[in-house]
Amino acid sequence: MASNKKIDQKASSTSMPELDRPAECARHLMPAMDTLELLGGKWKLLIVLGLLYGGKTRFKQLQKSIPGITGKVLSNDLKDLEQNGIITRTVYDTSPITVEYELTPYGRTLEKLILEIREWGMIHRQRILSE
């Protein structure tokens, strides 16, 4: 529902002293906004991180590994992530049904990014504590 954004790149094409800063900037910002949209919210990134560490994981198990998340939110976010091709959902026809979630190869491309986020958080934490 986003990205109907019209950017008038030609709006003021009569001799610009500087570049068209806003448009120029917007072009840089948009991809970042895309990522934020996909991974935004309080929990999605943590879910991915959890799956990164845990590999294939069942629903309840995942919920336990992310302290504070409720079933509803986890369920919703998992759906979102699945629709975006980040994770897969596999149902096993076992006694009490089991469902396993796993990152897709595509989802795994988030690894570098997420580890970066985590690492920065660690540094930040050190900094706060040592103040």
Added chain:
Amino acid sequence: MASNKKIDQKASSTSMPELDRPAECARHLMPAMDTLELLGGKWKLLIVLGLLYGGKTRFKQLQKSIPGITGKVLSNDLKDLEQNGIITRTVYDTSPITVEYELTPYGRTLEKLILEIREWGMIHRQRILSE
């Protein structure tokens, strides 16, 4: 369909190789949560990205370079970022007063992370478009 292998996560056997997953995971997740808290919300990351590209930037100029942000939100977020040591605010006693915002060296440590986010967004965009 009978007796597929059950996953005995609580196998009655002696101390399992598996660590205390929840606690272990939480320890991994917390730094990421810290980062998300600092940079969370719709705009903060974009502000930092804007300053990364623009260098020292004045308020209105910054607002123009981030399409869609309102003055109020920009003002609030800038305060937050300043309090967290990510940016500095400098007031110049000129004719109409001018204020410039700039990343601190600490704020600049976010560069790698933010570029990573942007880059992933670009790949994601490609993927969406080529579907």
Added chain:
DNA sequence: GTAGCTGGTTTCCTGTAGGATACTGGTTTC
């Protein structure tokens, strides 16, 4: 004197993300 620039603040309003809680429906164990 009035219109514009600067960098904001204040007020009001709304949407929705996310929390709490209860429930389903099947299966195994006691």
Added chain:
DNA sequence: GAAACCAGTATCCTACAGGAAACCAGCTAC
């Protein structure tokens, strides 16, 4: 029969992020 586990749904509710618009004070140029 009761209780516990699984993977969720359904409902209800609230807090707060964020948007729109008006406003402020100081200065300048016309």
